[in-house]
Structures are given as structure tokens and as C-alpha cells.
Amino acid sequence: MLQRMTLFAHLSPTVGFIARQATVALLYFVLGKAGMAMALDGTPVTPFWPPAGFALVVILAYGYSMAFGIAIGSFALCLSVGLPPVVSLAIGIGNNFEYLGGALLLRRLAGFHLAMDRRRDVFALIFFAATxxxxxxxxxxxxxxxxxxxxxxxxxGWSFLKWWQGGMTGVLLMAPPLLVWFTQPRPRYSVRQAAEAAALLVTMILMWGAIFLIPMRQEQGYYPAALAVFPFVIWGAVRFGLLGVGLVNLINALIAHYGSSQGVGPFAGGSPIDGVVRWYLFTNVVCSVGLLLAATITAERQARKELKESHDELESKVVERTAELANTNADLQQEMATRERLESALIQVSEEQQKSIGRDLHDGLGQHLTSIAFFGAALQQKLDAQQRPEAGAAQRIVDLVNQSIDMTRRVSHGLYPAALESQGLTAALEELADNTRSLKGIGCDLRADPAMHINDPEVAINLYRVVQEAIHNAVKHGKARHVRIELGCSDGQCRLSISDDGIGMDPEWIGQSLGLGMCSLRARASLVGGSLEIEANPQGGTTVAVIYPAEREK
Structure with missing residues (x-):
């Protein structure tokens, strides 16, 4: 998050603008004085120009309007070294070409991130801003x-090179730590990290001081000694990121510049200016390598962080979705259980009503019809004894009443088989097979395991109704001429099957059928804890089977 200049936030817009411009001008002036102190030939042109990096960061962070403060600071700086006002003003305006141009190139062409969290940002800073x-x-x-x-x-030519390299070095050394400082939250180091940072600082200063500040003739001009900076650059980049490597580069550069300007260290040899030129080349290389390394590490850490956040978010969504699915599944299971209980209750009520109606028909209407048949037979006998012509009509009435008795008996048995309660499922199925043969005129065989004894009335009546419905479908829809009923158990599973030799039924239609008969078959199979299977026979016809656990027969 960009750290804004909140120091003047309480002021009015005009006063705040003036205060910010004055602050920038003052800082530019101070940094410029520090840079000019490093000049070696008495000219205003220096090999290290800190205001270049500072001004670039200010414009990138706070906008192009900060160029006014930068121009004022540059104008005052030039006046302080004795340049004419017109020349000072021209240089102040000309310096802004560099800072405004660099910021514009970074924003428009490179899509620059102020946090410098990508390698392309470092390359853009080196090429567009520094070079x-x-x-x-x-x-x-x-x-x-x-x-x-x-x-x-x-x-x-020489002055142009010094001006150019001073601006480049100023950008590479000053811009990275300032950008990190302005754009990222203030680092909070633990005691261990603070101790490590102090160890890095002390070790680096001692090592670099020994190389560049202590005159030892055998090391003068020995360039490999300068490679000792790289362990510290790597240390700062790996452990402390862009801020760490930026400060390491800045401290190393200042110590090395001082030593080289004094004719001490690996870059000594020839004139002090020659040593500073060597320092400039080496410093820019070290800065570029360190910044690229830090940016790579930062990008990798950011990628790991984003990957972890994505993983955590995905895991959270998976957990949340799993919980939703679990709740939905629990609700569905509860709904299915409730539906099964309702189906069971409805079927049980229906069976009780059919049983009651069947008993009323058998014990009530059937008895009345039997009495009517008895008295009708007695009347027919009297009329026949008197040789009355009405005797024939009375006999016809008796025959019709007897047919009604048979029909009542069949209806009552169809509504609820009396043999089911008294003799069990096998006897009831045998009676159903006899009625099918006699009433429907087709063959019907029963093959039942004699060792099976189903004592659960609910299982028995539901299996009976399955057989009853399957026979009805075979005769009505399948045009069957023979039906075979099989009931047996093996390996903990019981199987009730009804096979016919009819024209068969389309399996696809069977699977999609929402008719009352098919729904009843599926519901009754579910009520006994089993499953319904309907398949076509190889020789023609259809087989309807219910497979249920053997323990349900107990």
C-alpha cells in the first residue's frame, strides 16, 4: 500500500501543496549537496547524483506535480555553487526532463510496479530510468x-559521461530502497531478524572497510577483492528482499567510492578519476545483479503466497461445499426416510382397508347371499313339489345367487388373501396361482423353497402384492399364456421372481414408467428393504424380481 505524505493532511489543499513542494525542494537540495561533495574535479558534475533517484521516486509516488518542488530545489542548488540565475533556472527545468521522462516511460511503456515485485520492473528501471x-x-x-x-x-565528452553515470548511479542506488520504503508497509523484524540485520551490517562494513579504507599496497588494483561484496548482496537479497539489497548496495557504493577516490582498494591505480570510473562500472553491475536477485526472490515468495492463499481458499470452498452437500444429503436422506414411512403407512392403511372390506364382503354380504341361496333353494323345492311353473325361475335365482357368492368370495380373497394370515405366504401364492389358472385361463406354476417361513406380515403382504401386480401386467400388457412364480433364498439374499412368456415390455419404457403399477412395485420392493429388477427373457417375455435381505423373512 502506498505510504502517502500524511504529515500535511490536516492543512488546506493550497497550503498542503506548498508545504509538500517545499519539503521536496529541501530534500533535493540536501541530497544534491551530498552528491556534489563527491565530485573530484571541482565541477558541479559528480559520478553519483542521489537527487536523480529521489526525484524519480517522488514523481512516481506522488504525481507529476512534484516537479515544481524538484525544480525549485535544483534551482537553489545551482545558485549555491555560484551559477548564474538564468543557468540555474535552465538546469532546474532541464533536470525535470530526466525525472518526468523516466516516470512517463516506466508507467506508459513498462507498466511499472512501484513495489518492484517483478523482474521486468527491475529491467525497466535499469533501461528506461537509469540508462x-x-x-x-x-x-x-x-x-x-x-x-x-x-x-x-x-x-x-567527459562531462557528459560523468553526468550520465551520476544520474544512472543515483537511480540504481537511491530509487529501490526509497520505492520499497514508500510503497510497502514498514517492516517489523523480530529480535532474531534484527540481530541478523545488525550482523550483516557490521560484517559488511568491517569487510568493505578493510578492502577500501586501509591502504595495503599488495591489494591496490587487485580487482578480485571487490568480489567480496557479492556474499553480502546475496545475503541482503535473500533475507531482507529489495529493501535489504538496496541498503547493502548503497552502503557498499559509498564506502567503495570513498576508498577509490582516495586511491585505496581494488579500483585504485592511475588517477583518482580512473578509480572512480572503475567503481562506477562495478557498482552498476553489482546493483543490477542484486536488484534482479531480490526481485526474483520477491516474485517467488509472492507466487508461493498467492498459491497458498489459492490453496487455502480452494480448501475452504471444498470444506464449505462438502458441508453443504452433507447437509443436502442429510436433508435428502431424511426426506426419503419420511417418504418411505409415508408410503409404508399409506400401504398399511390401504391393506387394512382392503382387509376390512374383504372380511365385510366374506362375512357380511357373503353370509347374506348364502342365506338367500338357502331360502331360494327351499322355495325352489316347494315349487317343484307343487309342480308349479315358477320352480324353474326360482332355480335360476338360486344359480345367480350362488354365482354372486363365488364372485364375492373371489373379490374378498383378492382384496386380502385369508390364507396369508392362517397358512403363510406360500399357501397364499398357491391359492393365487390356482385362481389365475381358473379365472384367467392361463398356466401358472409356483416353485417355493419349503424351508422359507416369512413371519413378518408386512413383508408377506408386500411380496404377495408384487406377485399379484406382476401377474396382472403379464396378462393385460404382455398377453402371457404361462406364468412361473419362484421364491427362494441363497447366500443371505432372497429372491421372488415372476416370469412370463408374453410379448415382453420395452426395458426403456419400464425404467421411465411413472404408472401406478410400476410405482407400486418399486415402493413395495423398497418397503421390504430390497430392490426391483425387470428384465426381458431371452426366449421372450418378462421377468419381474424382488431381491431382499434374508433376515427380512424372519
Missing amino acids: LSTTFSAFPGLLVLILGGAESWSNF
């Missing part, structure tokens, strides 16, 4: 100095 945009101020600035008499045309 390219620094030329925007070097040429016009030197031209103004030459026209103002502060520089000569004979030194143009």
Missing part, C-alpha cells in the same frame, strides 16, 4: 553550463 532517461538532462544541462561559461566544449 535512457538520464540522457534527457545530461545533454541540455551541459549545453547550458557551456553557454554559461561553467564548462568548456573540450570537456563535453
